[in-house]
Amino acid sequence: MSSLGYSGPRSEDQEPEGAQSAWHRAQSVGSGWAGIVPSCVSPSSPRPFLRLRTADPQPPAPTGSRARVLRALGPAASAPCPAPDLIDRAFSRFRSGDVVHLRKLKNELNVLELWYGVTYAFKDLSLSCAAQFLQYFLEKKGKHVTIVVGTSGDTGSAAIESVQGAKNVDIIVLLPKGHCTKIQELQMTTVLKENVHVFGVEGNSDELDEPIKAMFTDVAFVKKHNLMSLNSINWCRVLVQIAHHFFAYFQCSPSLDMHPLPFVEMVVPTGAGGNLAAGCLAQKMGLPVRLVAAVNHNDIIHRAIQRGDFSLSAAVRPSLASAMDIQVPYNMERIFWLFSGSNSQVTRALMEQFERTQSLHLPKDLHSKLSEAMTSVSVSDEAITQAMGRCWEENQYLLCPHSAVAVSYHYQQMDGRQPSAPQCCLASASAVKFPEVVLAAGLTPKIPEEILALERKETRCTLMKRGDDWTRMLRATIEDLSRKRKRGPRRGPRKQHGKAPPAI
Ligand SMILES: *Cc1c(COP(=O)(O)O)cnc(C)c1O
Numbered sequence: 001m002s003s004l005g006y007s008g009p010r011s012e013d014q015e016p017e018g019a020q021s022a023w024h025r026a027q028s029v030g031s032g033w034a035g036i037v038p039s040c041v042s043p044s045s046p047r048p049f050l051r052l053r054t055a056d057p058q059p060p061a062p063t064g065s066r067a068r069v070l071r072a073l074g075p076a077a078s079a080p081c082p083a084p085d086l087i088d089r090a091f092s093r094f095r096s097g098d099v100v101h102l103r104k105l106k107n108e109l110n111v112l113e114l115w116y117g118v119t120y121a122f123k124d125l126s127l128s129c130a131a132q133f134l135q136y137f138l139e140k141k142g143k144h145v146t147i148v149v150g151t152s153g154d155t156g157s158a159a160i161e162s163v164q165g166a167k168n169v170d171i172i173v174l175l176p177k178g179h180c181t182k183i184q185e186l187q188m189t190t191v192l193k194e195n196v197h198v199f200g201v202e203g204n205s206d207e208l209d210e211p212i213k214a215m216f217t218d219v220a221f222v223k224k225h226n227l228m229s230l231n232s233i234n235w236c237r238v239l240v241q242i243a244h245h246f247f248a249y250f251q252c253s254p255s256l257d258m259h260p261l262p263f264v265e266m267v268v269p270t271g272a273g274g275n276l277a278a279g280c281l282a283q284k285m286g287l288p289v290r291l292v293a294a295v296n297h298n299d300i301i302h303r304a305i306q307r308g309d310f311s312l313s314a315a316v317r318p319s320l321a322s323a324m325d326i327q328v329p330y331n332m333e334r335i336f337w338l339f340s341g342s343n344s345q346v347t348r349a350l351m352e353q354f355e356r357t358q359s360l361h362l363p364k365d366l367h368s369k370l371s372e373a374m375t376s377v378s379v380s381d382e383a384i385t386q387a388m389g390r391c392w393e394e395n396q397y398l399l400c401p402h403s404a405v406a407v408s409y410h411y412q413q414m415d416g417r418q419p420s421a422p423q424c425c426l427a428s429a430s431a432v433k434f435p436e437v438v439l440a441a442g443l444t445p446k447i448p449e450e451i452l453a454l455e456r457k458e459t460r461c462t463l464m465k466r467g468d469d470w471t472r473m474l475r476a477t478i479e480d481l482s483r484k485r486k487r488g489p490r491r492g493p494r495k496q497h498g499k500a501p502p503a504i
Contacts, residue, residue: 086136090128090162093118100125100244102251102424105395107414109407110424112248115400119187120451121323121429122275123158126240130230131162131169138168144485145226146478147171150212152205153180154323154429156198157187159230164193170481171230172197172474174208177463180322183433183451189459197477201464206316206327211470215478225478233272233330241278242285248424249287260288263421267292267406269428271324273301273331276374280335283373290421291374294406296321296384301329305376308367311359320381320401320437323429336362339369377412379405385441387411388431392443401437403427 091099096116103111117124138145147169149159156173163169175188177200188198201208216222216229231237245266250256252264266289270276279291293301296319304310316327337347346363354360362370379387384401387408391399399407406425413423431438435445464470 086132087129090132091117091125093128093161094124100247102248103397105391105397107394107411108423109391109395109410110248110252110422111397111399111403111407111427112244112251112424113427113430114244115427115430115433117158118161119154119157120433121154121158122241122244122426123154123237124161125244126237127155127158127162127230129240130234130236131159131166133236135163135166135168143226144168144170145228146481147228147230148174148212148215148474148478149230150174150205150209151180151188151231152176152323152325153184155231157184160188160191160196160198162230164191164196166195170195170197172199172477174199174201174212174464174470174474175461176205176208177202179204181434181436183435183454186454186457186459189461190454190457192458192460197481198461199464199473199477200461201470202466203464204316205325208464208470211474214471215474221475221478225482227478237274238278238281238331238334241275242282244275244426245279245282245287245289248426249282249289252422252424254422263288263290265290265292265421265423267294267409267423267425269294269321269324269402269405269426270301271295271298271321271326271329273329273335275426275428276301277331277334277338280338280373284338292406292409292423293374293376294409295376295378296324296405297378297380298325298327299378300327301332302376302378304332304362304367305371305374308362308364308370310354310362320384320440321379321405323402324405335370336366339373340366377409379408383408384437388438388441388443398431398438398443398446399427400429400431400434402429403431 094116095118099116101113101116103113105111114122114125117128134145137143145168147159147163149156149171151157151159151173153175156175160171160173163171173188173196175185175198177185185200189200191198212229216227221227248266249264254262266279268275268279268291270293273293276291276293279289283289283291293305295302297317298313298319300310300313310332312327316325319325333347333351336350337344340346340350340363346366350360350362350366384404387404388399388401390411391397391404391407403425406427410423410425431445432447432451435447438445462473464473
């Protein structure tokens with residue numbers, strides 16, 4: 001895990017670099033890009049975001065507001081990067097012009113649908129932006145990167161979708177054969193573009209991370225082949241997801257004219273803590289949101305918030321919300337950093353202890369800051385199924401199991417007492433992506449034609465069998481890609497670009 005880079009929160013000289021330089025760095029090596037929290041969003045910055053409200057009394061249009069939120073991150077985030085254009089391009093293949101949609105249902109249930117991207121999950125939002133930012137800088141510098149992603153299902157498909165066909169990028173994805181859903185697997189294996197290379201690994205998502213980690217620890221190899229990752233750790237994912245919280249706030253707040261502004265409670269289904277870190281940053285920027293970390297029975301985040309117990313459980317326990325079956329929530333390091341007064345030394349010491357002993361008791365003041373900022377809930381499979389059933393009964397609305405983790409918390413609150421603030425449940429994926437769980441909950445999945453069509457498409461996937469040397473296979477693939485590039489660009493004659501192929 002440390003090999004994937006935590007340079008931001010942990011580096012000594014720490015004043016984190018501006019987002020612009022973070023994006024710039026992405027085109028050089030990229031692996032060091034992962035841990036950065038740019039200074040323009042540091043807790044010491046003023047609260048520029050509330051100006052959005054006064055500037056625009058109407059709830060802003062999602063694409064526009066997203067661009068504005070990014071621009072408001074400071075000059076470094078918008079110049080010289082033409083953020084609005086890139087963002088429009090990123091969302092051009094979304095199924096809804098709204099990009100993100102708030103659905104108001106019975107019993108004061110607000111569901112923020114984040115899944116209008118091509119792969120029907122919220123990772124499309126941030127990864128499509130990350131890919132556009134990346135390509136912008138690659139193009140400018142005439143460089144090429146190879147992205148290596150390990151996935152439990154959703155990240156891989158969103159990453160592939162975001163860069164498929166891009167001329168300066170190759171993407172290698174390792175998926176856990178038999179451990180993600182049929183649809184997730186097909187969303188990856190049916191993309192036959194030349195720059196997409198998918199491996200089906202006979203192991204779970206922790207096991208397939210091993211060869212990737214092994215490779216990223218070889219710094220010379222990473223540099224030589226311009227390797228980077230695009231995953232939950234990536235700062236850009238968090239950056240873009242900050243905008244969801246602003247959009248949701250503007251939609252759910254009972255008033256935008258009160259002083260102080262009223263609180264809205266964001267219920268965030270989480271596994272790796274990405275959306276949660278985005279929520280914490282939004283909060284630090286002055287947005288009056290309370291956060292609820294809603295996890296499945298893999299509950300390390302819940303234990304950390306409730307009792308300061310950030311220690312590894314014996315094993316990942318498969319749940320109905322499989323994209324949240326995560327033992328080590330990478331983004332918690334960012335959250336610890338934020339709540340320890342941006343103290344890199346403290347954060348580094350904590351994470352090093354965690355890596356050494358796999359067990360960590362949070363210092364008292366850090367734990368109290370954390371538990372002031374957010375509360376948490378751990379939701380059983382049974383409660384997930386119940387929430388899906390109740391939401392259907394009351395609204396004829398299907399939830400995916402991850403979104404149901406959040407909605408289960410909302411129903412618990414409604415049944416107990418009136419929630420103290422309006423709540424907004426983030427819906428991280430569409431139910432159409434998880435028909436098996438919908439069926440198991442006694443409901444009828446509705447599968448759109450484009451998903452059904454996946455079954456009929458040609459697939460491409462190289463098997464990494466048990467007993468094979470996965471690290472060697474991965475390295476060989478990367479070396480092979482570099483060799484092919486050296487021999488000449490794949491698309492069109494070389495002189496078309498008027499340039500030699502990028503140096504490797
Ligand atoms: C990745 C994923 C999550 C967890 O995301 P984090 O923000 O990193 O916790 C939740 N739901 C779905 C559907 C996902 O794909």
